[in-house]
Structure formats: C-alpha cells, structure tokens
Amino acid sequence: MTQPEGPTTGHPLTTWGADHLEHTVTIRTDAHDARHMRTSAGHVSVVDAHRIAAARLARSNALDACAVCLVVNDTAGVVLPAQVHILSTTDPTSSLLASHDAGSPDWARVLVASPLRGTWAAHEAQLMATEIAERAARASRLRISGSPSPPPGLSLSTRHASELHDIAALTEAAGLPLLSSPAQRELTHTPLLHLCDLPDTTQATASPQGILIHAGTVLEDLEPNGTHTVEIGYRRIALLQMGVLQGTGRELEFVRDHLFEDPSSAAALIRGRPTNGWASWLDCAGRALRELI
Incomplete structure (x- = not known):
C-alpha cells in the first residue's frame, strides 16, 4: 500500500507492542485532512469526510491489501452510533454507498486499518472487523479494543493478533476517538465539570474541541489486572514524560x-x-455531559 503524501505533524508519540516500547509513531495529514499513522505492525487512517469521499478513501487504501474498514454514522453526538458498517474490501461488487440507507447522514467517520508488511486474508480481515465492532458495542463507545477474543471456532494467528493489538494501542495513544461524532458539537456555555463521586479532586471544562482537564486534578489508582490497565498505564507514562502529570x-x-x-x-x-x-x-x-450538548 502506498504511503499517503502530506506534511508530517510533529507528534512524538509512544506506542507499545507485547514486550517493549517503540518510538516509531508518525502521524501524517494529507490534503484531504485524513490522518495517517504507522507502527511496525500496520497502517491506520482516520478521516471525517463526506460519505462519497469516504468511499473513495476506503477503496484507495484497500487496493494493495485486504483491509479492515469501518464507516460510522453519528448525527446526534451520542456515545454509541446506531450503525457500524463493515466494508468487505476484497469483494469487487461491494459498494460502500450501497450499504448506507436513504436516511443515513452525509458525513461519516472512517477507519481503515491494513498491514504494513504482508497481507491479511479476507476471512482474517472480516474477523478483525467483526471483533472490533462487537467489542465497541460491548464497551458502549466506539474505539479499537485490545487483544482480540475471536468467536468460538474462529481464530487469528499470533502474528495477526499482535498486529491488531499494536494498531489498537497506536490509535488510543494518538488520542483519536474513532467513533465519537464527527459533527461539530455546539455548547451554549462551557460549564465546569467533575467526575462522578470525585467532585473535590477533578475539574474540567467542556468545549467543542473536547474536554480540558484542569491542573490540580488528581488521578485514581489503576484497576488491578483490568482489561485496559496496561494501556492506561502507558498513557500516564507518556503524559509524565510530556510534563503534563507529576508525581510518583x-x-x-x-x-x-x-x-x-x-x-x-x-x-x-x-x-x-x-x-x-x-x-x-x-x-x-x-x-451529565451528554445532556449539555
């Protein structure tokens, strides 16, 4: 697959594999405002685009290798969109536009993930896409999850499972909310916020760009042996290295x-x-924040 042209943004991000840290992340923004990221395992593209442009993006990124492509529609700004579309990139008759019903919105957030080396077979790409969508639904928010747990009777090779985990880690570390609403959120004001049950130790301000955590906010202990404990721990380390967090x-x-x-x-x-x-x-x-938007 050809690496997209465009300026490189200087984000010194850290991503992790199974056993070690790697400073190998590059984020590129092309002329169409699509963001492209690479690790040693794979390539990820995320773009908010008109659905016709999104279809072209998905197809162009899937020319050389089978890829996982998710198209997300979300007009209400809710956590879990009503539809997740999985494009079978190996089927020449499949049409991304045809998978949208007449009432679907004109804008969508698109994720395309494909291997940097070698290829994924069609059934492997479909299994990955299905697993991502199922995990997103279970988590009640659209995001790439960690190591896959395929349905009974289906399995990923060790190499492909590792690739998916690395792509997940990269996307999370880059701070790209894959399935939050691509539409501009409008706030009539910017209220002060706190986390439920933590009014004295957390403070933030909502804005159309996201949520601004205020200095002085204190972090809770990591969940022991949690599903995402390692990933959250590494994100904390990255913020420590950036000087955003302090403490021991x-x-x-x-x-x-x-x-x-x-x-x-x-x-x-x-x-x-x-x-x-x-x-x-x-x-x-x-x-709650969802009531304020």
Whole structure:
C-alpha cells in the first residue's frame, strides 16, 4: 500500500507492542485532512469526510491489501452510533454507498486499518472487523479494543493478533476517538465539570474541541489486572514524560491544563479503568455531559 503524501505533524508519540516500547509513531495529514499513522505492525487512517469521499478513501487504501474498514454514522453526538458498517474490501461488487440507507447522514467517520508488511486474508480481515465492532458495542463507545477474543471456532494467528493489538494501542495513544461524532458539537456555555463521586479532586471544562482537564486534578489508582490497565498505564507514562502529570507511584496529578478530544479517554485515564465519560462528567447541577450538548 502506498504511503499517503502530506506534511508530517510533529507528534512524538509512544506506542507499545507485547514486550517493549517503540518510538516509531508518525502521524501524517494529507490534503484531504485524513490522518495517517504507522507502527511496525500496520497502517491506520482516520478521516471525517463526506460519505462519497469516504468511499473513495476506503477503496484507495484497500487496493494493495485486504483491509479492515469501518464507516460510522453519528448525527446526534451520542456515545454509541446506531450503525457500524463493515466494508468487505476484497469483494469487487461491494459498494460502500450501497450499504448506507436513504436516511443515513452525509458525513461519516472512517477507519481503515491494513498491514504494513504482508497481507491479511479476507476471512482474517472480516474477523478483525467483526471483533472490533462487537467489542465497541460491548464497551458502549466506539474505539479499537485490545487483544482480540475471536468467536468460538474462529481464530487469528499470533502474528495477526499482535498486529491488531499494536494498531489498537497506536490509535488510543494518538488520542483519536474513532467513533465519537464527527459533527461539530455546539455548547451554549462551557460549564465546569467533575467526575462522578470525585467532585473535590477533578475539574474540567467542556468545549467543542473536547474536554480540558484542569491542573490540580488528581488521578485514581489503576484497576488491578483490568482489561485496559496496561494501556492506561502507558498513557500516564507518556503524559509524565510530556510534563503534563507529576508525581510518583500512586500519587499523580495534572500540573497543567490538558485537552482531550474524547471525554471517555480522559475519564479512563483519571479513574484508571474504562469509563463512559459522557455519563460520568457532571456539572454542578449533576447533569451529565451528554445532556449539555
């Protein structure tokens, strides 16, 4: 697959494999505002685009190798969109546009993931796409999940399972909320927020760009042996290295304001476990963030 042209943005991000850290992340933005990321395992593209442009993007990225492509429609700004479309990139008769019903929105968020080396067989790509969609539904938010647990009777090779995990880690580390609403969110004001049950140690401000965590917000302990404990731990390490967090051991806090695109990613990082930020961030009247947008 040809690497897309465009300027490289200087984001010194860290992604991780099964056993080691790798400083190998490059984020590129092309002329169509699609964001492209690479690791040693694979290539990920994320774009908010008109659905016709999205179809072209998906097809162009899938020419040389079978890829996983998810198209997400979300007009209400809710956590879990009504539809997740999986494009079978190996079927020449499949049409991304045909998979949209007449009432679907004109804009969509598209994720295309494909291997950097070698190829995925059609059944492997379809299995990955299905697993991603199922895990997203179970998590009540659209995101790439961790190591796959395929349905009974189906399995991924060790190499492909590792690739999917690395792509998941990269996407999460880059702070790209794959399935949050691509539509511009409108706020009539920017209320002060706190996490449920943590009014004295957390403070944030909502904005159309995401959620701004205020300096002085204190982090909770990581969930022992949690599904995403390792990923959240590495994200905390990255913020420590950036000087956003300070502290040692279990005593960590924000020492400067920091913007997150995804309220759930911010909430999970603070709580130390997966958290639905749309329901957990509250204003002083106890209204959840999803009610304020």
